Amino acid sequence: MLYKRIDVLLCCGSGCVSAGANKIKQKLILEIAFQDISEEINIIETGCMGPCDAGPVMLVYPEGVFYQKLTVEDIPELVEEHFKKGRPVKRLMLQDKENIYETKKDLPFYKKQIKVALENCGHIDPDSVDEYIATGGYEAIGKILTEMKPADAVQVVKESGLRGRGGGGFPTCSSGNLLPK
Numbered sequence: 001m002l003y004k005r006i007d008v009l010l011c012c013g014s015g016c017v018s019a020g021a022n023k024i025k026q027k028l029i030l031e032i033a034f035q036d037i038s039e040e041i042n043i044i045e046t047g048c049m050g051p052c053d054a055g056p057v058m059l060v061y062p063e064g065v066f067y068q069k070l071t072v073e074d075i076p077e078l079v080e081e082h083f084k085k086g087r088p089v090k091r092l093m094l095q096d097k098e099n100i101y102e103t104k105k106d107l108p109f110y111k112k113q114i115k116v117a118l119e120n121c122g123h124i125d126p127d128s129v130d131e132y133i134a135t136g137g138y139e140a141i142g143k144i145l146t147e148m149k150p151a152d153a154v155q156v157v158k159e160s161g162l163r164g165r166g167g168g169g170f171p172t173c174s175s176g177n178l179l180p181k
């Protein structure tokens, strides 16, 4: 991916797609071209960022500004004010009576979360193996295949305490004793 002045991460998880993310993307491409800044903007589709009920959601870097509940009608203002003039659009940010939550790290939704296995979800393009590899993808399997015995790999997973993938909360390595020694 080429370096550009602004990276626009548009959530294209199923929740945001059902709320209109594809139309947002089409309008973004058109509007960015119309305002003559296509050379400066990367539009990157990501997997689910988490707060699906706020969709369609978007993250804009380098600042990490988080926009929510976007509509096609919001896009011309967003492109002109934020992308062109550098003035983030507060009315499209999550807010309550006391606060406007400007960036992703400010959002109450994320405050108590520590993502481990899904730490890059919402940050990289799920269709790009290059982005996966650039963020450490396949490093663990490479280490397992070249440096470890199967039983040692199972032990590492057991000791990690990893559990709950899929929501059931079951230990990830409960069938580890079926692997060859």
Ligand code: FES
Residues within 6 Å of the ligand: 011, 012, 013, 014, 015, 016, 017, 047, 048, 049, 050, 051, 052, 053, 055, 057
């Ligand atoms: S699908 Fe976009 S936040 Fe979950």
